[in-house]
Amino acid sequence: MTTTAVPATRRTVLRGAAVGCAGALTPVVGAGLAEAVTGTPATAARPTAARPAVDRPNVIVVSIDDLGWDELGCYGNRFNETPHIDRLAREGVRFTQAYAAAPLCSPTRAALVTGRYPGRTGITDYLRGEGAASDLHLSPRIPGIPSVLKPRGYTTGHIGKWHLTETYHGHYRSRPGNPYAHGFDEVILSEHRYIGGGDYFAPYEFLPGVPGRTSHEYLTDRLALEAVGFIRRHRNQPFFLHVANYAVHTKLRGKSALVEKYRAKPGAGGPGARPTLAAMLESVDTQVGRIVRTLKDLGIARNTLLLVTSDNGGQNRPANRPLRGGKGELYEAGIRVPLVAWWPGQAPGGRVTSELASTIDILPTAAALAHGTTPKGVDGIDLSPVIRAKAPSGRDTLFWAYPHHIGGWHPSAAVRQGGFKVVRRLRTGRDELYDLVADPAETTDIAKRAPETRKRLSALLTEHLDELDLFAPPPGSVDYARVARTGGFHALPGTGLRRSTEHVAAGRFALTIATSGLVAAGRGEIRLGVAQDADNLLVVRYSHRRRGVRWELRHRGRSITQGAEPVRTLDGTVDLSRPGARLGMAVRGSQVTAYGDPGTGRWQMLFRFDVGGVLDFDSRTVRSRYRYAATSGKGFRARLA
Known part of the structure; x- marks a missing residue:
């Protein structure tokens, strides 16, 4: 077998030895690229004797990409047609x-x-x-579903969207964070190229080399075909299968006949009634119907738990009504999703439950059904007693942390305990409090009316965020040893920067620059960071004209900012011209956090980003090449934290 050589890319440059784990992955001999793409197994599964009912039940998870709260019939939609999923809800359990x-x-x-x-x-x-600029992936060192279930005799399969690595070159099995590295036995139709553009009809751009099995094959139908094949191959042994749909994502494309069907329906084009999305969702519903029919035909439905859910809220706000917000936000419409559980003979039908449930519960639920051991550090709980109507879960608290910008949404975190929920703006630390029982649409912030409740939930959220340790701490904290004194700063031609004579001395460092004097002196843009020369630098930039802060990474003369989160949403919100105002930059390895102080004496977290695909300051080699740098000008002052 031959493997594809990994080309020299920006991901292979200036990394420390500890960065990435691709080199630790051993290519699998005897299973070529075709297996990784199409899922054709290298060896056929050996049938075993039929299992008794409810002996290590199968678990199937069907996830629908970007499915909004109000887009299934069983959740109240009257335009979209989802009869198969609606029937599962009638015969099983629907979570609200x-x-x-x-x-x-x-x-x-x-x-x-x-x-x-x-x-x-x-x-x-x-x-x-x-x-x-980043090179992120889900580390195989974190125990996952395959490592829990395979010792219990389960075959594990993943069909469809993975999206847990940023590496799209080289042999599939050697890519860091690929599903095989996590122990999945069969990986079918998982993307080989980036999926952002959407791809629903063969030939598939992000699945090169995968031929359509029918003329003008539709990807959702192909996933159904592969799911049925997986179930048939492993019908006589316990299995876990994740059918991860690419639909119904941002770029909408449905089968033409179905699209025309919905365009002809009354109300088409109105709020929450989008014909193309409805057509795509009907294809997913048909997929679910084929899976259910296969389970029944094989006589294993009573020994299979089937879950249907979404990976986040819908992007189209009308599709989430009456909930507030949408995809990317920590208001309810961004995170509350449909969840239907179907298990004939085990989950009493026709039930609706208000028990709290989360994506994190799938692993511990599967582990419990397999009589396996849940790894230490797992946050989820076993939902099987709730699904079986045996007992309540006992859970009353869930957390979220989304420390990024997207659209107009700024970094935030949230906690729900009981019927109350706090949403925190991470930049300022301001907390909003909502009563989800009385106000599920989160129309009224009651933080001032219920200060004790806000204080209690805020303390829980602070403790959780401290535990996660997501940010390089702000300048001036005890986290940074004063390892060097910035000596003379010298002009760095072609940059408008002055560079220190001292190299970066540690993998953790923070810099600050007083900005008010520079703005008063007419400096419209202020930069702070590290530089090797004019072609290699990493800085955060404050623009007084835009009243915003962004970042710039240059490597070998190239600007590497593609794919950066839209921190332009800060424009118009940051003013560092007042007395005492400061700009700060804190670095921890490859993680960079930008801070601003508008003159209050208190840092505000502006944004964080990762440059591990290009630079990692845990590497001594990288540190030896870079010096501290900042804008020159009247009133210039830069210092280490």
Whole structure:
């Protein structure tokens, strides 16, 4: 077997030895690229004797990408047609208080695999493509579903969207964070190229080499075909299968006949009545119907728990009504999702439950059904007593942390305990409090009316965030040893920067620059960071004209900002011209956090980003090349924290 050589890319430059784990992954001999893409197993599964009912039940999870709260018939939609999922809800359990672990896909998917809050997995935002400065992936060192279930005799399969690595070159099995590295036995139709553009009809751009099995094959139908094949291959042994749909994502494309069907329906084009999305969702519903029919035909439905859910809230706000917000936000519409559990003979039908549930519960639920051991550090709980109507879960608290910008949404965190929920703006630390029982649409912030409740939930959230340790601490904290004194700063030609004579001395460092004097002197843009020369630098930039802060990474003369989160949402909100105002930059390895102080004497967290695909200051080699740098000008002053 031959393997694809890994080209020299920006991901292979200036990294420390500890960065990435691709080199630790051993390519699998005897299973070629075709297996990784199409899922054709290298060896056929050996049938075993039929199992007694409810002996190590199968678990199937069908996830629908970006499914809004109000887009299934069983959740109140009267335009979309989802008869198969609606029937599962009538025959099983429908959750009304189920949540995605994050308001975006990649962190929720990491939570599904590991049973942990996304902040513990290192995946807190959606992962970018090759052009990003970061090089993130879900570490196989974190125990996941395969490591829990395979010792109990389970075969594990993943069909469809993975989106837990930012590496799209080289042999599939050698890519850091690929599903095989996490122990999945069969990986079918998982993307080989970045999926952002959407891809629903063969030939598939992000699945090169995968031929359509029918003319103009629709990807959702192909996933159904592969799911049926997996179930048939493993019908006589316990299995776990995640059918991860690419639909119904941002770029909408449905089968033309179905699209025309919905365009002809009354109300088409109105709020929450989008014909193309309805057509895509009907295809997913048909997929679910095929899976159910296969389970019944094989006589294993009573020994299979089937879950249908979403990875985050819908992007289209009318599709989430009456909930507030949408995808990317920590208001309810960004994180509360449909969840239907179907288990004939085990889950009494026709039930609706308000028990709190989350993506993080899938692993411990599967572990309990397999009589396996849940790994230490898992945040989720076993939902099987709730599904079986045996006992309440006993849970009353869930947490979220989304420390990123997306659209107009700024970094935030949230906690729900009982019927109350706090949403915290991480920049200022301001907390909003909502009573979700009386006000499920979160229309009224009652923080001032219920100060004791706000204080209690705020303390819980602060403790959780401290435990996650997501940010490089602000300048001046005890986290940074004073390892060097910035000596003379010298002009760095072509940059407008002055560079220190001292190299970066530690993998953790923070810099500050007083900005008010520079703004008063007419400096419209202020930069602070590190530089090797004019072609290699990493700085945060304050623009007084825009009243915003952004970042710039240059490597070998190239600007590497593709895929960066939209921190332009800060524009118009940051004013560092007042007396005492400061700009700060804190670095921890490859994680960078920008801070601003508008003259209050208190730092505000502006944004964080990762540059591990290019620079990692845990590497002594990298540190030896870079010096501290800042804007020159009247009133210039830069210092280490």
